[in-house]
Amino acid sequence: MKFNKDYVLDIAKNLLSIDSPTGYTKGATEFLEKELSSLGYESFRNEKGNLMVSVEGKNNERHRAVLAHVDTLGLMVRSINSDGTLALTNLGGPIIPTLDAEYCRIITRDKKVYTGTILADVPAVHVYPDASTKERKIENMIVRIDEVVKTKEDVEKLGIQNGDIVAIDPKVQITESGFVKSRFLDDKISVSLLMGVLESIKTNKLTIEDKTTFIFSTYEEVGHGAASIPNDINEALAVDMGCIGLDLACTEYDVSICAKDSSGPYDYDMTTNLINLSKDNKLSYAVDIYPYYGSDVSAALRGGNNIKGALIGPGVHASHGMERTHYQAIENAMKLVMLYLQK
Template identity: 45%
Template sequence: MTYQWNQSETIELLKELVEIPSPSGYTMDVMTKISALLTQWNVEYKTTHKGAVIATIPGENQKQHRLLTAHVDTLGAMVKEIKPSGRLKLSLVGGFKFNAIEGENCLIHKADGSTVSGTILLHQTTVHVYKDAGTAERSADNMEVRLDVKAFSKDEVRGLGIEVGDFVSFQPRFEATASGYVKSRHLDDKASTALVLQLVKKLSETKEQLPYTTHFYISNNEEIGYGGNASIPLETQEYIAVDMGAIGDGQESDEYTVSICAKDSSGPYHYGLTRHLIALAQTNSIDYKVDIYPYYGSDASAAISAGHDIKHALFGPGIEASHSYERTHTDSLKAAAALLHAYVLSPLVS
């Protein structure tokens, strides 16, 4: 059966997800949203102690299971220090560089649930004052948050309710262009999350029979290394991480196809399951690329490292400029959605 992908609905859901702040460690609001969607679709789910959500759709075979995961946690930061000037020093959450967030607007999430806005800047930004504005290292010592309030000392900032340890989220700046591009922060991995949730919604509506009981694991700690490495049902035989394809020099992945990962920094993915995904793409005329990501890890590799006896693989839409202001194309989203659907209907790899 050809998967009827609803582009406008998927893009709308993706926009909604990226606009809910959810840096790793501060994902409560987005997980509440996902739980509400699953309830609305009458899909059974459970919440783990770590806060992840696992939705389950029973299949014809209930003794052998498969699991697909996408992560909804994102890059972010925490307040490391309130400087004497009233500006903030940051500690990064997730693997990225300060230059990727220079000039970005942000929110400081206070303990009472309210926020204060600000902008992340190099201390020596003003070229009319600082000779080294262009050459100064973009580091934790040189970068700071300029708050959008009249607070000029540590005590005044603390009087606003801002403290060390408060989370900081980055403005996503979501935009869907008429030419089919989607630009936003946090497409890693909210693009895949939107695709997985749309598949769950479609299956709940059509009542399409899956060959095996299938779990859809929305992880909330992937960016810090341990998102989907626990609470995996014992019956699970195959584990698919639905995560972004990395684009750059020497890479095969692009913004217009689904990227299938053969190997990342953790080592090769399961050969048989990876070849199975390639065969499904070929049989179903899905545009794909096979790639190796040298500086990359996934929830699937984390699950293997945790000792789970599973076959693991990874695929997802190609994302340009990962861990910065990212971009993909609806062609890539559509191809990843088609492979998702083909996979959940396919036989297990022997």
């Protein structure tokens, strides 16, 4: 089972570097469209903006979906403060304390981009007695804009307004030891590994068992990414980050198989099949429960789709903060996806 490591990591580096907070994913989707086209695939978008590409199988009477999401966590301008800083609201659920002192980009409705820094509103220890102790929650965070602005009116003259996107710098790094560390591995690393699967299918002229539609969704972080999928799909496999910590078995080197998350248990037979595929093919894997988690399959089931559903993904450390995984986990996840597609 061959995968192009350089291709997968190159896709990951480029995709992670494209700002795509939930609700503002056009750039990431266009990047994937071009990549899919270069591989020889035709893709299409639904009205929501979810990108889809279908691959014919030996049996086209049964239809599967494999899903990952391109939208990430982010921020939005809530209001403009009188001193020329920005008040914020969050998009999805970033760990707010990790944002203190992070660089960002403010993207206006007329496509101007300004840089800035996210800070607590007590940013200086020489000035504020509670600079080190004040709670870092969204109400206490601001953006300091890298422009000469001293008043609300100065900011408005730049074209910045309430509702503008504030994208957090992902700080992408791929180490020689095989680690990928960046914000938003959830879920761009899964998108990248699915692109690796698609590249392998095309390059190696592989066949898969059932017709399969790969869906790259755009609103997963706010819970409705794949709420509506093509109505002839029989079963769906979400590929999203595997959780690490507390009593969970997963590590940064494993493919994680989720038996249950906050939306309930995943399909018993699908999950058992994924476990057996991993076991029989000697993959490094873990089976876990994710107590604070939902997936695109969760959204599809809540949306009333009559499907079986399961969830897997590469182990990712420090989810919704500064995340990290290893290529071993990525490769194990690609292998399991391919085994699933070919069975």
